[in-house]
Amino acid sequence: MLRHADHNDVPRIQAILNKPENWDKLEAYSDEAVLAAIDGAEMTVFVWEEDQQWLGFCWLCRAACSIKIEEFGVSTPGEGVGSRFFAAVLENLDLYDEAKSVWLAVAADNKAAIRFYKRFGFVPSELREAIWKRRKGPIADALIMRR
């Protein structure tokens, strides 16, 4: 089930953002920044639950003509959860933001995520070199992908 995040979701969102294996894939945020995203008019944070189990979050930023996927993570990667979750997110965006393009920046060495987004019709459009100072080095290139 797709739903909007509320304040109670912050610790679980932070647990995914701060998992050591995600240090080179996701950014670090204060609780206040996550709360601001949940409450902000230009941002939407979705969470995904199956059988009342909390499984992940997807944080979006809305601009006039486009939507950026700011952060996206699930608690058990590689088990199909992200595919079900992301299909529901895109369906929601197609319903409510039909005319907007969707884009994201992914670490250029995050091969699994790049494969994942390609399966959903995202296409690499630009490589921004050495702009991503990660918690766990080295500095990464960011690959921009668009749908």
Ligand SMILES: CC(C)(COP(=O)(O)OP(=O)(O)OC[C@H]1O[C@@H](n2cnc3c(N)ncnc32)[C@H](O)[C@@H]1OP(=O)(O)O)[C@@H](O)C(=O)NCCC(=O)NCCS
């Ligand atoms: C990126 C992410 C959200 C994708 O979600 P996910 O749940 O791992 O995605 P899925 O499991 O649906 O798909 C991933 C792969 O697992 C495979 N898979 C799906 N169900 C599976 C299962 N039951 N058993 C084995 N493999 C499975 C898929 O076919 C897919 O294969 P691919 O690598 O060839 O594309 C998740 O991996 C994640 O949280 N990664 C860490 C954070 C991150 O990188 N976020 C993106 C930053 S922009």
